[in-house]
Amino acid sequence: MFLRAMLSSANSMSKFDLDIDKVVSIIEERCAKKIGLQLPSGLSRSALKIAKKIEDLTGATVLISGNHCYGACDVDEFLQREVDILFHFGHAEIKPIDNVIFIEVRSYANIISVLEHAIKMSRGSRIGLVSNTQHVHKLDDAREYLLQHGKDCFIGKGDSRVKYDGQILGCNFSAARVDADEFIYIGSGNFHPLGVALATSKRVIIADPISNEVREIDSETYLRQRYAIIAKALHAKTFGIIVSTKSAQTRMELAMKLKEKAFRNGLETHLISMDEITPDKLSLFKLDAFVNTACPRITIDDAALFKTPMLTPAEFEIVLGERDWSRIKFDEIIG
Ligand code: SF4
Known part of the structure; x- marks a missing residue:
């Protein structure tokens, strides 16, 4: 599950630098009195310690977000309104937001x-x-090392959704669109390298400096699972098209286009706006299948948890007969 993956990836947080000194100096410079803290689930166990340190060192009052935080797209808007500065840990910004650092x-x-x-x-x-x-600042060193070992190296410039060259998100692989024979992904987990493999049709080697593991990503198993879910959805007559209320995940235009396509194909669809997308919440809607236009990770990482088929937009087009099965692709939010 997306959430569980974040928790386990955070077990090695001792190898990460939380940069609290920077936080303290920003608070002092701006004479801020009310501070918000938002951390991804894997880091949230450090929240109390960070809050105490900030309060002790600066005299400011700290409010901690108790909501799940899945990415830079997921800023706690209540907290943002309530505080002078909201510190959002663990992600690079997608777009500048007032008083969020x-x-x-x-x-x-x-x-x-x-x-x-x-x-x-x-x-x-x-x-x-x-x-x-977490590791993108090491890419120049990595390039240097590979050049010394006789390899040509390419670090792509992503679109406006990513901040750094070579940086990929679970919903954006624009930095992987380079003319390479294969990729090396420096980082943990399978989701990002799987996305690169499917977005580029190239082999991807995972080099994980936290677990010290090196392995090749297997995209075939993933594709078989997705084909099975699409096949199940072929019999569906009613669909829920989910639109996220998290502003950097909202794809209303795409949802409307999918609804129109479904209408042309004689299918009943309902647009459903949601913040947290869980099997429990979806079970309230008696529909045959869902299409997710929110965070692409939910469709993939949580696939086994949803009893009703949950499709990506491209998979829905396959169900509608408007896209060939061979043109299945990983869902991306383009910046
Ligand atoms: S939409 Fe999903 S994958 Fe993209 S940044 Fe947000 S949480 Fe990460």
């Missing part, structure tokens, strides 16, 4: 030993390098 939480884990193994596994000479926010 993103504290990125950088890893200082050594990348060289995993790169050494990744080079041995690589088959091509032109390597694309990608990473997540």
Whole structure:
């Protein structure tokens, strides 16, 4: 599950730098009195400690967000309104937001030993390098190392949704659109490299400096699971099209287009706006299948939890007969 993945990835947070000194100096510079803290689930166990430190060092009052936080797209808007500064930890900003400061939480884990193994596994000479926010600052070092070992290296510039060259999100692989034979992803987890593999149709090697593991991502199993879910949805007559209320996830225009396409194909659809998308909440709607235009990770990471088929927009087009099965693609939110 998306949430569980975040919790487990955070078990190694001792290798990350929370940069509290920076937070304290910003509060002092701005003479802020009321501070908000928002942390991803995996870091939330540090929230009380951070809050106490801030209150002790600055005399400001701290409010901690108790809501789940899945990405930079997920700013706690209540807290933002209530405080002088909201510190949002663990993600790089997608777009500047008044009084919200993103504290990125950088890893200082050594990348060289995993790169050494990744080079041995690589088959091509032109390597694309990608990473997540925690390790993206290491990409220049990684490029240098690969060049020294005879590889050509490409770090792509993403679209406006990503802040750094080579940075990918679970919903955006624009930085992976480079002319490479294969990719090395520096980071943890399967979701991001899976997205790169499907967005580029290239082999992706995961070099995880936290667990010290190097392995190739398997996109075939994922595709088989998705085909099975699409096949189930082929018999559906009624669909819920989910639109997120989180502003950086909202794709209303896309939802409307999908509704029109469904109408042309004689299917009944209902637009449903939601903040947190859970199987419990969806069970209130007696529909045969759902289409998710919110965070793409929900469709994939939580697939096993949803009893009713949950499709990506492209998969819905396959169900409608407007897209060929071979043109299945990973859902992306383009900046
Ligand atoms: S919409 Fe994108 S940035 Fe937001 S939680 Fe999902 S994958 Fe992450």
